[in-house]
Amino acid sequence: MPPTVSQSTTLPRLPVDKDEELLKRIDHWWRAANYLAVGQIYLTDNALLETPLTLEHIKPRLLGHWGTVPGLNLIYAHLNAQIQRRDIDVIYLAGPGHGGPALLANLWLENSYSEHFSHVTRDAQGMQRLFRQFSTPGGVPSHVSVPTPGSIHEGGELGYVLTHAFGAVFDNPDLIAAAVVGDGEAETGPLEGSWKGVNYLNPTRDGAVLPILHLNGYKIGSATVLARKSDHELDHYFRGHGYAPVFVAGDHPDAVHRDFAAALSRVLDQIREIQRRARHEGIETRPVWPMIVLRTPKGWTGPKFVDGVAVEGTFRAHQVPMSGLRAHPERLQQLESWMQSYQPEELFDGQGAPRESILALCPVGERRMGSNPHANGGKLRQPLQYRPLETYAVEFDEAQRGRELHGSTERLGQFMRDIYVDNPHNFRLFCPDEVNSNRLGAVLEVTDRCFMGPFDDNDEKLSMDGRMLEVLSEHNCNGWLEGYVLTGRHGLFASYEAFVSIIDSMAIQHAKWLEHACEVSWRASIPSMNYLLTSTCWRNDHNGFSHQGPGFIDTLLSKQPQVVRIYLPPDANTLLATARHCFGSVDHLNAIVIDKHPQLQYLTMDEAREHCRVGLGIWEWASNSGEAEPDIVMACAGDTATQETLAAVDILLSYLPALKVRVVNVVDIMTLRLDHPHGISQEHFVELFTAERPVVFAFHGFRGVVHQLIHNRPDTERFHVRGYQEEGTTTTPFDMTVLNHMSRMHLALDALRYLPEQWENAAELIEDLQALLQKHHRYIREHLDDIPEITQWVWSGGKIELPLDQSDRER
Amino acid sequence: MPPTVSQSTTLPRLPVDKDEELLKRIDHWWRAANYLAVGQIYLTDNALLETPLTLEHIKPRLLGHWGTVPGLNLIYAHLNAQIQRRDIDVIYLAGPGHGGPALLANLWLENSYSEHFSHVTRDAQGMQRLFRQFSTPGGVPSHVSVPTPGSIHEGGELGYVLTHAFGAVFDNPDLIAAAVVGDGEAETGPLEGSWKGVNYLNPTRDGAVLPILHLNGYKIGSATVLARKSDHELDHYFRGHGYAPVFVAGDHPDAVHRDFAAALSRVLDQIREIQRRARHEGIETRPVWPMIVLRTPKGWTGPKFVDGVAVEGTFRAHQVPMSGLRAHPERLQQLESWMQSYQPEELFDGQGAPRESILALCPVGERRMGSNPHANGGKLRQPLQYRPLETYAVEFDEAQRGRELHGSTERLGQFMRDIYVDNPHNFRLFCPDEVNSNRLGAVLEVTDRCFMGPFDDNDEKLSMDGRMLEVLSEHNCNGWLEGYVLTGRHGLFASYEAFVSIIDSMAIQHAKWLEHACEVSWRASIPSMNYLLTSTCWRNDHNGFSHQGPGFIDTLLSKQPQVVRIYLPPDANTLLATARHCFGSVDHLNAIVIDKHPQLQYLTMDEAREHCRVGLGIWEWASNSGEAEPDIVMACAGDTATQETLAAVDILLSYLPALKVRVVNVVDIMTLRLDHPHGISQEHFVELFTAERPVVFAFHGFRGVVHQLIHNRPDTERFHVRGYQEEGTTTTPFDMTVLNHMSRMHLALDALRYLPEQWENAAELIEDLQALLQKHHRYIREHLDDIPEITQWVWSGGKIELPLDQSDRER
Secondary structure, X not given: OOOOOOOOOOOOOOOOOOOHHHHHHHHHHHHHHHHHHHHHHHEXXXXXXXXXXXXXXXXXXXXXXXXXXXXXXXXXXXXXXXXXXXXXXXXXXXXXXXXXXXXXXXXXXXXXXXXXXXXXXXXXXXXXXXXXXXXXXXXXXXXXXXXXXXXXXOOXXXXXXXXXXXXXXXXXXXXXXXXXXXXXXXXXXXXXXXHHHHHHOOOOOOOEEEEEEEEOOEOOOOEOOOOOOOHHHHHHHHHHHXXXXXXXXXXXXXXXXXXXXXXXXXXXXXXXXXXXXXXHHOOOOOOOEEEEEEEOOOOOOOOXXXXXXXXXXXXXXXXXXXXXXXXXXXXXXHHHHHHHXXXXXXXXXXXXXXXXXXXXXXXXXXXXXXXXXXXHHXXXXXXXXXXXXXXXXXXXXXXXXXXXXXXXXXXXXXXXXXXXXXXXXXXXXXXXXXXXXXXXXXXXXXXXXXXOOOOOOOOOOEEOXXXXXXXXXHHXXXXXXXXXXXXXXXXXXXXXXXXXXXXXXXXXXXXXXXHHHOOOOOOOXXXXXXXXXXXXXXXXXXXXHHHOOOOHHHHHHOOOOOXXXXXXXXXXXXXXXXXXXXXXXXXOEEEEEOOOOEEEOOOOHHHHHHHHHHOEEEOHHHOOOOOOOOOEXXXXXXXXXXHHHHHHHHHHHHHOOOOOEEEEEEOEHHHHOOOOOOOOOHHHHHHXXXXXXXXXXXXXXXXXXXHHHOOXXXXXXXXXXXXXXXXXXXXXXXXXXXXXXXOHHHXXXXXXXXXXXXXXXXXXXXXXXXXXXXXXXHHHHHHOOOOHHHHOOOOOOOOOOOOOOHXXXXX | OOOOOOOOOOOOOOOOOOOHHHHHHHHHHHHHHHHHHHHHHHEOOOOOOOOOOXXXXXXXXXXXXXXOHHHHHHHHHHHHHHHHHHOOEEEEEEOOOOOHHHHHHHHHHOOHHHHHOOOOOOOHHHHHHHHHHEOOOOOEOOOOOOOOOOOOOOOOOOOOHHHHHHHHHOOOOOEEEEEEXXXXXXXXHHHHOOHHHHHHOXXXXXXXXXXXXXXXXXXXXXXXXXXXXXXXXXXXXXXXXXXXXXXXXXOOHHHHHHHHHHHHHHHHHHHHHHHHHHHHHOOOOOOOEEEEEEEOOOOOOOOOEEOOEEOOOXXXXXOOOOOOOOOOOHHHXXXXXHHHOOOXXXXXXXXXXXXXXXXOOOOOHHHOOOOOHHHHHHHHOOOOXXXXXXXXXXXXXXXXXXXXXXXXXXXXXXXXXXXXXXXXXXXXXXXXXXXXXXXXXXXXXXOOEEOOOXXXXXXXXXXXXXXXXXXXXXXXXXXXXXXXXXXXXEEEEEEEOHHHHHHHHHHHHHHHHHHHHOOOOOOOOOEOEEEEEEOOHHHXXXXXXXXXXXXXXXXXXXXXXXXXXXXXXXXXXXXXXXXXXXXXXXXXXXXEEOOOOEEEOOOOHHHHHHHHHHOEEEOHHHOOOOOOOOOEEEEEEOHHHHHHHHHHHHHHHHHOOOOOEEEEEEOEHHHHOOOOOOOOOHHHHHHHHOOOOOEEEEEOOOHHHHHHHOOOOOOHXXXXXXXXXXXXXXXXXXXXXXXXXXXXXXXXXXXXXXXXXXXXXXXXXXXXXXXXHHHHHHHHHHHOOOOHHHHOOOOOOOOOOOOOXXXXXXX
């Protein structure tokens, strides 16, 4: 027995569960699941070992992670017993999801697998198919993943099992998410940061997370931090996080079964009691939630030694504990002995079906963890109820286009406020402490920020009843929302644009989930992940360089077209129409990018709806080319880009009235992409951008994005893109566009540069624009703010004058 | 006094420091720093309040974060006293780096600021400049950042202060990194995951991190999780992490000064004792390190109320606690009273210089935290010593090009092994538990994995003395290496390619740091951040979809060209030459992408050196076009891409001997980019890729990367790029290239498709290639492995046959 596996002596012994018959069933189930896992790793045939094993029965490539499997199986078996006894609603999240064979084994035993994949029957033939398909071409992944029934958690990238579990149980009062945390995963930052979920979990209306920390002692190559802590230090650690841990440790199956059964029973009693008290007597303070720390050997019940080298209970049991069978055929016998040690004839009948003692442990129907509808959350999805967008729209006379400032995100806040009211149990906003900063504060009129206390007199809009979630952790915000949508509910994650890159990899993994789910027929569509990226690079002048980063667009761009959507609404009404579309969509990652500061407003609500439906279009009111081919196309995507483009056009129309200019605004940038479902036809593209006229394109993000999007469009070299560039100087709002060479002056200069012919007065205008750039540089250093005539600019339709006097021109 | 601020009663009272004179100096320093911080936020002029404040003295835009400032100042003042008393080497890392005015104030007081920026003198005029430059155009950022002397930690994106601190003190035995952790930041996952640094810190050879958790109770809008925990729960939390916390709380300056001075003295004693014992008596167990928890009101000493609303000690003190002075001119008086409350005449003399009581607290020279050379680590940089690359190179006869398999990363492991030997104090390898998996295990011949125990019998290559760092946390690996290079040392972070995206945002922020540092003349060049991305997408067939992601390239691509470098060496010798270059480079982020499995080898060491020096080139030995213009260019970047391209060329040469093919291999993909320092000239580009011939380009990552890189190159539409696409099926190694349409069959088919004319036998070859794709699909499902003739292919120079028989062709 390795020295780290020891019964805690600092904690009271648990009462012994007396149900010996039940423990026997549990042991049978566990042995059966272990047998089936070994079979998946090694065998293509002879699943029931009806003949002596030969190399022909062995897979050519041995893949999979055995080390974590026995623990995952043990927990599954015991949870089954408790589900049966208590008739409770439990889903199983496997943090060490690399142990895919474990989950697949249990799913097959409970028949959930055959019900989802009818060719993998619960008999000898099905068992052989289960084995053969594991991690082989055309088969199933070696990790818990999308095609694993009962899963909402991909077992590849580690760190998110607790955030997913908390997200799943928010507003699901009867659900228990049993979350197995591996001791490797427990070393990651995101996992350590996710224990704090209990500070946001209200037992009166939320379900419960039951964390089970499974310490098997090793990562791939060495010790894990938590496994090497004493029980005493671990007890401190979890009490510090707000949990009361129960310790179970051992390497003797009977003793571990007995202790784990008692521990599980005890913690489920505690959860029930916390919920009962909160729901019947009210709640004053954050409960101390139970959890389990389970210490068992890595690769338990596997080969103790291979060629004299210790394997069970060491890091060497991490993946395939005994390989090289073709070079070492004597290991065939050791493999067969290993599999026989589970006594398969006691577990499976002559046809390969599980025997009655195992079936008797199986919960019924949707109580089986592999068939629980919460883990196929689209089945429970209820569309949101909305009020007409006109309720929130900016109303204005068409003559006032581009002349009034309104906060666009404020309108979205009002929209979400009423969504909260009209959908009291299945919509949540997640945000890293920035809801007010991002001007979404209207939601606080109808719900508080959730926090489980304690409170003080200076708190505002903070209560246990709150259903808006603010935590200074992008990982938690994102993981909670993932858990929430994967279980069929709706929401939005509002982030500072720059800091959403903190969860790049989580978004990538969720995109992969959705991409894979398209191919799995029984997965019901789930609500989309909606991202609001605000406090954008163009208005983070004061916070500086670290707060400027539009790279999330680049991250999404490489994902499969059917899954990702990127929207850049330029004003409040297009934002509302975009958000309405995103909230109603399924199976996407939608990123909406818009700043929080008051903005000029361009489109009526009806126009905005149509603009968003098509995704891009000519703004006739800002163009003077009419039906004619324009001399130049001024394209824009993004709020600041749109404003600067319009201001540039205003200058051009004012100074060069004969010039024919067309303004094209893009909300849905995927329309530009030829190989995207939203991509417009080449004909439509030419209708908008012409076939050969120069295009000055002002883009919110990095300009390489546009270069990628327009690949294979006609004559792409005529597109002159300006976008965000990395520049690190402290500045004013308008100066950001100057620094990034995307100011109205730069855009107008571009137009003049790329025009095919010289226009009367163009040289003079070029000089004035350059003088204005120089004046701006001087002015902001003297006045510490922008030139008012620039920042107070509104659309004039070609009737403005540049704020220059003779001295500016003469410098 | 807010209820959360209370002296812990669960802990023993600390001894009172008796040095009243010292405490008085500390208070003076603190008040002076607070005064200077308020001045930076509000004033453009009248720095010493020599006349009554008017609106003309007030900045037009009020920016900055006041809430955290008084705490940061308090800690700085007290550290000065201890540095003086003990003559110790301390750097200051401000987790709440938003409080930039605090650090700037202290730097100005100690004269470090004037020594770095001579126009900001330590007198009235300099004070006015200090105020005016803060967060104004052409001035300085509102956060602690690159132009802040004494800083190695940008205060923008939260979460990394402890990882940076640990990285800074590894192998710096005499250095103490005082790391202030804000209670907002403490909620992030990466921060919570970084307390575990003590499990990897060996006091015999490493310095010490002194964490000071500053609990001021609030984020922007609501409570923080840790601040609302009781001292009792916090004590559990930190003991669980392996620390012994000392608590200081209060809102009365004298009492807090007294308690904090005593606490600081005590913890520094404890650090010294831990180090003394370890260095003189040896070390058996991980020490319990001291830390401080400091509870003071947010915005302490600022306005208690503004218009009757509580501000001090609430979330409203987070940023500018009192604004709108133009609308509320009566607040001018309140601001003046606030600033006068610090009694500036007691702090500054008539010329605005700090008075003697303050100067007396100032450490001398490089002991000042703003002048400590560790915080301008390039000053301490010692170039690494290397042995000749021939020591590790793959040697082969030219006739054996592309015919031998060798592990490329194994050679890099051997190279790093000797770097460890030859540079025992300034090189480290960081890896999330994958050093052996990534075949870099040779380093374990000369150093162990570091771990502070306890140990067990099954541990291998794990000891306190180890200097290789394996922790299952990409955030820690990256943050530690950042801290290590920012203090002038060298290293490499080896990651699974897909999971390096976990630290996308950290890499982005470090790139921003380097971009900004180019503009700060006194920042000495620091060693580059080197990333090895291995276990790549093309060989993660078995681990599946979640383990496939080349998106880090996209993330780096948008950063400034002078900072980022991306290398795709195709074999061992080019890997060695690339790594050698990266280890010797400064001020870059270098990403090296190569898989860990045995690979075909193409270039001799000399050839590899030259190939890496130029960055790309024609492989004459694999081309048959000689001096002539080829019919087609087969370009490739990346190991698998290169192998498949060569195999495709081998097919083409075998079946269409008259076809003129040129192979161009790209190691340094930035050479393709016109606007990059490494970008080759248009002439050189045409020499390689011709001006108009079709180019089939096999690229390791997402193909949009190449579309971006070749923007503005001649006739880009003739480039037909194949790259990694998102496909989620379980498969075999070679099948990954088939699924991603980048197999030799696809590349050969592309060549045939894009050739300007039809070649004899081309139609037959097309049919054969399609038949082979179909055979492959059938074969792997039957045999669960690839067709041997395909995976065992070696370069034949045009003498191969496709593994097809008549039945394959007839299907």
